[in-house]
Amino acid sequence: xxxxxxxxxWTKVAAVSGAAAVGLGAYGAHAFxxxxxxxxxxxxxxxxxxxxxxxxLLASPLVKxxxxxxxxxxxxxxxxxxxxxxxAAFENRAMGVGAPFGGFAFIGAWLSAAF
Numbered sequence: 001x002x003x004x005x006x007x008x009x010w011t012k013v014a015a016v017s018g019a020a021a022v023g024l025g026a027y028g029a030h031a032f033x034x035x036x037x038x039x040x041x042x043x044x045x046x047x048x049x050x051x052x053x054x055x056x057l058l059a060s061p062l063v064k065x066x067x068x069x070x071x072x073x074x075x076x077x078x079x080x081x082x083x084x085x086x087x088a089a090f091e092n093r094a095m096g097v098g099a100p101f102g103g104f105a106f107i108g109a110w111l112s113a114a115f
Contacts, residue, residue: 007061010070014057017077021051024085032088039088042096046084053077053106063113072112076105 028043060070080102087096
């Protein structure tokens with residue numbers, strides 16, 4: 001089933017997201033020095049999910065509903081990883097409030113690929 005966006009759109013989203021994930025990972029590994037070391041792990045978690053799901057976006061043209069799949073993954077990256085990045089950067093757990101919504105979007109995306 002064809003989506004509203006062309007397959008190359010999701011490939012471009014994956015490429016930009018993947019590049020951002022690599023850049024943010026490099027920052028987290030080399031320059032990010034939180035006062036509380038717990039936030040270094042929060043950054044790493046957000047980055048891992050960002051990179052994994054950016055890669056998963058490359059499969060968008062292969063699934064039955066590419067726009068649903070791509071949209072859920074993209075929302076999940078922004079909500080989950082973005083919340084982790086913000087929470088870590090500001091060393092404030094309250095900024096991680098979007099993470100559960102992003103997690104549910106990731107789950108929805110993976111399930112949408114199955115049906």
